[in-house]
Structures are given as C-alpha cells and as structure tokens.
Amino acid sequence: MINQKTINATLHLADTTLILAQKNSEWCAHGPILEQDIAITNITLDLIGQSRMFYQYAAELINEVENKNETEDTLAYFRSEREFKNFLIAELPNGDWAQTILRQFFFSCFHQLLFEKLQHIEDKQISAIAVKSLKEINYHVKWSSEWVIRLGDGTLESHSRMVKAIEILWPYTGEFFNAEENDLIEVKKIKSNWIQKIEAVFFEANLLIPGNVFMQTGGKQGIHTEHLGYILTEMQSLQRAYPGLEW
Amino acid sequence: MINPKDHIYSILEKIFDPEIPVLTIIDLGIVRDVIIIDEQTIEIVITPTYSGCPAMDVISFEIKLALLESGYKNIKVTYTLSPAWTTDWMSESGKRKLLEYGIAPPKKNSSRVNKMLFEEETNVSCPQCNSSNTNQLSEFGSTACKSLYKCNDCNEVFDYFKCH
Numbered sequence: 358m359i360n361q362k363t364i365n366a367t368l369h370l371a372d373t374t375l376i377l378a379q380k381n382s383e384w385c386a387h388g389p390i391l392e393q394d395i396a397i398t399n400i401t402l403d404l405i406g407q408s409r410m411f412y413q414y415a416a417e418l419i420n421e422v423e424n425k426n427e428t429e430d431t432l433a434y435f436r437s438e439r440e441f442k443n444f445l446i447a448e449l450p451n452g453d454w455a456q457t458i459l460r461q462f463f464f465s466c467f468h469q470l471l472f473e474k475l476q477h478i479e480d481k482q483i484s485a486i487a488v489k490s491l492k493e494i495n496y497h498v499k500w501s502s503e504w505v506i507r508l509g510d511g512t513l514e515s516h517s518r519m520v521k522a523i524e525i526l527w528p529y530t531g532e533f534f535n536a537e538e539n540d541l542i543e544v545k546k547i548k549s550n551w552i553q554k555i556e557a558v559f560f561e562a563n564l565l566i567p568g569n570v571f572m573q574t575g576g577k578q579g580i581h582t583e584h585l586g587y588i589l590t591e592m593q594s595l596q597r598a599y600p601g602l603e604w
Numbered sequence: 605m606i607n608p609k610d611h612i613y614s615i616l617e618k619i620f621d622p623e624i625p626v627l628t629i630i631d632l633g634i635v636r637d638v639i640i641i642d643e644q645t646i647e648i649v650i651t652p653t654y655s656g657c658p659a660m661d662v663i664s665f666e667i668k669l670a671l672l673e674s675g676y677k678n679i680k681v682t683y684t685l686s687p688a689w690t691t692d693w694m695s696e697s698g699k700r701k702l703l704e705y706g707i708a709p710p711k712k713n714s715s716r717v718n719k720m721l722f723e724e725e726t727n728v729s730c731p732q733c734n735s736s737n738t739n740q741l742s743e744f745g746s747t748a749c750k751s752l753y754k755c756n757d758c759n760e761v762f763d764y765f766k767c768h
C-alpha cells in the first residue's frame with residue numbers, strides 16, 4: 358500500500374540531493390585545481406542521479422495515489438519553496454573550499470549511515486536506490502574526509518578556515534537527527550555512529566567538535582533560510598518561463 | 605533458424621557506449637534482460653552504471669533505433685536498479701578493447717572498493733608500457749567511472765576504469 362509518508366520521505370531525499378547538487382555545481386570551472394574541480398562535479402553528478410531516481414519514484418507514487426501527471430521534472434521545477442523539504446545545510450552558500458568540503462563531509466557521512474539502513478527497508482525501490490547510491494557515497498565520504506584532514510592539518514591558513522567552517526555549519530547538523538513522522542528509519546539511532554565518524558576524522562585533522570550550540574531546524578517541514586528562494590528562482594526560471602520546454 | 609533472442613543480442617552488440625566508444629553496451633554489462641512479448645514487441649531491460657550516468661538516455665534511444673531498423677515495431681526500454689551494476693559484469697573482450705584504447709581496465713573483485721583514507725588502488729598497469737609503477741592522481745576522472753593515473757616509467761597520464 359502506498360501512503361503519504363513514503364511520498365513525503367522520498368521527496369525529502371530527492372530535494373536534499375538536488376539542492377546540494379545545485380549548490381556544488383557552482384564550483385564547475387571554479388575549483389581550486391582541475392582535478393578537484395572534476396571531483397566535486399563528479400560527486401554533484403552522482404547526487405543529481407540519486408535525486409532523479411527519487412523524483413521518478415515519487416512521481417510514480419503520486420500519480421498512482423492522486424491520479425496526477427507528475428514527472429521528475431515537474432517535481433523539481435514546479436514546486437515552490439515551502440514544498441521543498443531539503444535539509445537546510447544543503448541550501449547554505451558554498452563559502453570557501455573549506456566550507457564546501459566540510460558540508461560535503463558532514464552530509465556524506467550522514468548519507469552513508471542513512472542509506473546503510475535504507476537498503477534494508479521493506480520498500481523495494483527505495484532500498485534498490487540506496488544500494489546503488491551507497492557505492493557512490495562511499496567515494497564521497499573518502500574524498501571529503503581526506504580533504505577535511507588535508508585542510509585541518511594543513512597550514513595555519515587552511516586550519517583557520519576549517520575552524521570557521523565548523524562554526525558556520527555545525528548548527529545545521531542537528532537537523533539530520535530530528536525525528537519526524539515521515540522518517541523511514543529511526544534517525545536518532547544513527548546519531549552516535551555519525552558523531553564517531555566525525556570525531557575520528559577531526560582527530561586526524563586537528564579539529565574539534567563544538568560544545569552545545571543552538572541547532573537550526575525547519576528544512577524537513579518546508580521552513581527554509583532566505584537562500585532557498587534564490588536557488589529555486591534560478592534553477593526553475595527556464596521551466597517557469599517556458600513550461601515543458603525540452604532540449 | 606536463429607534463436608530470436610540471440611538475434612536481438614546480435615543487434616545490441618553493435619551499440620556502443622557514447623562515452624567510451626570502443627565498448628558495446630553488452631561489453632559493459634548494462635543489458636540485463638531481453639523480453640520477447642510477441643514477434644514485433646520486445647522489452648529491453650537496462651541498468652545504469654552510475655546513478656548520474658548521462659549516457660543512459662542516449663543508449664535507450666540507440667537501442668530503439670537499432671531495433672526499429674531491424675524490423676521490430678514496438679520497443680520498450682525499461683530500467684532496473686537491482687542488482688546494482690558492477691564492473692565485475694564487464695566482458696573479457698570489453699576489458700581487452702579498453703586496454704587497446706588506452707584505458708586501464710577494472711581489476712577483478714569490486715568488493716575491494718572500500719579503501720582506507722588516503723589509500724589508492726595500486727598495481728594498476730599502464731596501458732602504454734605495461735609498467736605497474738604507477739600512481740593515482742585523482743580518484744575522480746573525466747567521467748564518473750574513471751580515475752586518473754600516471755605512469756612513473758613512461759610518464760604518460762592515463763584513465764583507469766575503476767572497480768565499482
């Protein structure tokens with residue numbers, strides 16, 4: 358039986374990967390060196406691919422339940438800010454390379470733990486997407502971990518930039534573990550594993566996890582920062598101006 | 605009379621991957637099933653290599669085109685995600701063709717994908733001089749499925765089709 362919960366959960370997974378990909382793609386042709394420009398855009402392509410699989414599945418479910426005609430494109434291009442359920446961390450500005458790396462690291466570590474659980478859930482399509490995506494996410498975790506260590510344990514300049522990035526991004530990591538009615542797994546249960554992963558890499562990188570700070574929430578409920586509106590305006594502008602336009 | 609399934613496979617064997625044009629879609633192992641519904645109607649089931657592989661739409665189009673040209677009227681191309689694609693499905697002839705093309709083929713056993721931090725796949729042989737004295741420049745290469753290596757003997761930079 359299809360329920361609204363699965364649809365909402367699938368859209369949340371699709372939205373987060375899409376918005377993060379959209380932000381990361383700004384690095385295309387602007388990366389610090391060519392190899393890393395290619396790396397971040399490869400990761401972005403993986404995220405877009407994962408996002409497409411979730412949107413396609415969400416569209417299929419919505420069409421079955423509500424007798425509509427949604428597609429991956431209508432879901433990505435014709436939903437408004439409040440309808441997007443991505444994590445807030447995905448929509449934040451890229452900042453410098455340190456901030457982009459750290460966000461990818463925080464998210465990929467969470468993504469890996471989440472999908473390791475999702476691959477065993479009852480819903481066959483979501484579990485198939487999780488199994489497939491995990492192969493890619495493992496690369497993302499490795500790559501971003503290595504960069505956190507390189508920068509954290511690098512020069513005074515790179516270290517101080519990582520410290521600043523932690524200050525900016527840490528308050529947006531609490532949202533990963535905020536339980537909500539649409540969750541497909543118990544997110545609280547993966548929190549300690551996530552902290553361990555972060556701690557292990559931070560130890561190598563000479564970095565520290567901040568003490569208790571106020572954690573931002575709202576993305577999963579559609580309450581966003583001021584940044585999402587700009588992202589959607591740009592991303593959706595072509596389809597809004599010429600609905601249904603194809604290459 | 606030739607088995608109709610074999611006939612369809614012989615058509616699919618002539619369709620090349622748009623990004624690595626020496627490999628056919630059969631070499632890559634992305635054709636998962638051929639279902640003959642009736643004499644003119646067939647379904648081809650394919651699986652993507654990587655989630656974001658931009659070649660899938662082109663491949664799907666080329667499959668339809670090739671089969672239409674061979675007289676089939678109704679062709680459906682569907683996607684499956686499970687089991688997830690692995691480089692272990694690449695044919696031996698595909699690996700040989702990759703090597704001749706200048707891309708180091710994936711080594712057997714995709715289970716070795718999970719590496720330690722800063723660990724790179726070693727003993728990747730240079731497709732130019734066959735030396736195994738090579739090292740990784742970047743885990744992410746010109747496409748998602750490749751990483752970038754350099755040969756320390758002949759100094760050539762080359763792509764390695766990484767295990768997945």
Ligand SMILES: [Zn+2]
Nearest residue numbers: 730733755758
């Ligand atoms: Zn060589």
